[in-house]
Amino acid sequence: MQTEIIVAGFGGQGVLFAGQVLAYAAMDHGLHVTWIPSYGPEMRGGTANCTVIIADEEIGAPLVKHPKAVIALNRPSLDKYEPLVTAGGLLLVNASLIDRPVAREDVQAVYVPANEIAERLGDKRLTNMVMVGALLGATGVLEMNAVQESLKAHLPAKHHRLLPANYQALEEGAQIARETLAQAA
Amino acid sequence: MAEAALRAGCEAYFGYPITPQTELLEHMAARMPELGRAFVQAESEVAAINMVYGAACTGKRVMTSSSSPGVSLMMEGLSYIAGTEVPAVIIDVMRGGPGLGNIAPAQADYHQMVHGGGHGDYKQIVLAPASVQEAIDLTVLAFDLAEKYRSIAVVLADGSLGQMMEPAELPPMQPLKKGAPEWAVTGEPGRPRRQLTSIYLQPEDEETTNIRLLRRWMEIEANEVRYQGYYLEDAEIVLVGFGTSGRVALSAVRQARAEGIRAGLLRPISLSPFPTEAVKAAAQSAKAMLVVEMNAGQMLTDVKLAVQGACPVDFYGRMGGVVPLPDEVLAEIRRLHANPPADLNGHTRAAWLDRLELVRGGN
Structure with missing residues (x-):
C-alpha cells in the first residue's frame, strides 16, 4: 500500500515544509517515506513542489507520474497536476488563490479557502497547514494526532508558541475536507 | 554520507x-x-x-x-x-x-x-x-x-x-x-x-x-559481491538496475505484479565486483531480461556477459540527467511480457532508441 502526494505552489507558500511535516509524521510512526523536492529548471520560475511517498513497504521510485493526491496551492499547480492525478485520486485546491473549478469528474476535488482561514487564525503562513489538514481529513494516510505530535517534535522549541495555531489550521482544513466528502457520498 | x-x-x-x-x-x-x-x-x-x-x-x-x-x-x-x-x-x-x-x-x-x-x-x-x-x-x-x-x-x-x-x-x-x-x-x-x-x-x-x-x-x-533480489523466485521478466534506476525498476515490477505479470528485480549493490553469478542464475528461468539505467546501456554490457545468451537481454534507459518514471519501465515490461523476443543480437540499443523517440515525443 503506497500513497503518493505532491504539494505544489509558489515559493514562500511553505510547500517544502508541508511535505516535510508529512514525511516526519510518517517516519515517527514507523512507515516508509520519501520526500524529494522538484529538481530542475522549473524551480527558477518561482514555483516549487515536492513529492512525498508514504508506504508500508520499501519504496521504489521517489517520483511518480500519476500521484494519488495533489495539494495545489496556486493556479499553475492545479493546471499542471490536474491531468496527472490518478483516476479516483484527490485534488486539494486552495480556493483562495485558484479561481476555477476542477474539470475532471473522475477525481475527488476539495476546495479549501486556505489563505482566508490562515489569516483569520492570525498568520497567513498557516495556509500550508490548512491544506495539510484537508489532506488528512480526506484520506487515512496519516492520523491527525500523528501529524500534530510530529509537528511538535520537529519544530524548534522557539517556535512552539505557534503550535496551537498550527493545530487549529490542521483541524479546520480537515473539517472542510470531511464535509466535502460527506456531501459527495 | x-x-x-x-x-x-x-x-x-x-x-x-x-x-x-x-x-x-x-x-x-x-x-x-x-x-x-x-x-x-x-x-x-x-x-x-x-x-x-x-x-x-x-x-x-x-x-x-x-x-x-x-x-x-x-x-x-x-x-x-x-x-x-x-x-x-x-x-x-x-x-x-x-x-x-x-x-x-x-x-x-x-x-x-x-x-x-x-x-x-x-x-x-x-x-x-x-x-x-x-x-x-x-x-x-x-x-x-x-x-x-x-x-x-x-x-x-x-x-x-x-x-x-x-x-x-x-x-x-x-x-x-x-x-x-x-x-x-x-x-x-x-x-x-x-x-x-x-x-x-x-x-x-x-x-x-x-x-x-x-x-x-x-x-x-x-x-564481496553484493546485490538484492526482489520477487525473483518465479520471475519471467527479470529487471536489472542499480541505484536510483533500481528503485524506479522496483516500482515498475510491483505494478507489473499487480497486473499479473511475473516480473522481478535484481539490484546490484556492488557494481565491481559485479554479481555475475546471480545475474546468470536469474537468467536461466527468465523469458527476458530488461536492464534499466540512467545512461546509454553501460551495465548492459556486464549483464550480457553474465547471461551469455541464456535469455534475451533488452534495455531501457534515459540519459542526460533524465530520471525514468516507473510508468515508462512498466510499458517496457508489458511489451516484453506480451512479445518475449526470441533474439536481440546486435539490435538492443537501436530498437531502444526508436522506442525512446516515442516516449520523448509523448512528453
Whole structure:
C-alpha cells in the first residue's frame, strides 16, 4: 500500500515544509517515506513542489507520474497536476488563490479557502497547514494526532508558541475536507 | 554520507566543491575541525586526489568526494593510488554528461568507475546505494573494504539521492584506530625503512605487482559481491538496475505484479565486483531480461556477459540527467511480457532508441 502526494505552489507558500511535516509524521510512526523536492529548471520560475511517498513497504521510485493526491496551492499547480492525478485520486485546491473549478469528474476535488482561514487564525503562513489538514481529513494516510505530535517534535522549541495555531489550521482544513466528502457520498 | 564517513573513522578529507555533492564537503568542513581531524579544500580536484594519495600512505582512513567532471580530473591520482596499493574512499555523485553536462542525476560514469578510468591494469571496488540508508551503510563499508584489501573503494551515487529525505539511522561513532598497518609510512625512527611507490622500472617487478593486484581482486570477487533480489523466485521478466534506476525498476515490477505479470528485480549493490553469478542464475528461468539505467546501456554490457545468451537481454534507459518514471519501465515490461523476443543480437540499443523517440515525443 503506497500513497503518493505532491504539494505544489509558489515559493514562500511553505510547500517544502508541508511535505516535510508529512514525511516526519510518517517516519515517527514507523512507515516508509520519501520526500524529494522538484529538481530542475522549473524551480527558477518561482514555483516549487515536492513529492512525498508514504508506504508500508520499501519504496521504489521517489517520483511518480500519476500521484494519488495533489495539494495545489496556486493556479499553475492545479493546471499542471490536474491531468496527472490518478483516476479516483484527490485534488486539494486552495480556493483562495485558484479561481476555477476542477474539470475532471473522475477525481475527488476539495476546495479549501486556505489563505482566508490562515489569516483569520492570525498568520497567513498557516495556509500550508490548512491544506495539510484537508489532506488528512480526506484520506487515512496519516492520523491527525500523528501529524500534530510530529509537528511538535520537529519544530524548534522557539517556535512552539505557534503550535496551537498550527493545530487549529490542521483541524479546520480537515473539517472542510470531511464535509466535502460527506456531501459527495 | 559525510557524517557516516567521519563516524567510520575518516581522519582526513580533501576535496573541491562541485554540484551535486557540495553539501557533503560543507558538512565535512564543519565537522572535521570540530573533531580535530583534517579538512582541506584543495585548489583543484587534481590536488585533492593527490592529497588523498599522500595521506593514504600513512594508513589512516582518508577520502574525497566529487561529481562526474571532478572525478574525471582525479583519474591519474586514482591510478597511482591503485598502483601503490593504499586504501582510499571516493564518493562520486554522478551528474548528466559528458563534458560539463548538467547537475541532474545520471549514471553515465558506470564504465569510468567500474571498468577503469585511470590507466594501467587495476580494478576498484564500486558500491551503488539506492537509498539514504544504503548511502550511509555503504560509505562505512567502503572504508572497511578499502582498508582490508588496500584498495580504492568508490561509493557511486547520483544527484537524486543527494536531494531526497528518507528515514535513516546513522552508525555509532567508531573510536579511531590506534597504530598503523605494517606497510604504512609513519616517519617512525629506528625501524626498517618502508617505501610506498607505483614505480616499478623493471617490467618483471611491475608484473609481480600486477599479479598481486589481480590475486587480491580475485579475492574481492570471491568475497564481496553484493546485490538484492526482489520477487525473483518465479520471475519471467527479470529487471536489472542499480541505484536510483533500481528503485524506479522496483516500482515498475510491483505494478507489473499487480497486473499479473511475473516480473522481478535484481539490484546490484556492488557494481565491481559485479554479481555475475546471480545475474546468470536469474537468467536461466527468465523469458527476458530488461536492464534499466540512467545512461546509454553501460551495465548492459556486464549483464550480457553474465547471461551469455541464456535469455534475451533488452534495455531501457534515459540519459542526460533524465530520471525514468516507473510508468515508462512498466510499458517496457508489458511489451516484453506480451512479445518475449526470441533474439536481440546486435539490435538492443537501436530498437531502444526508436522506442525512446516515442516516449520523448509523448512528453
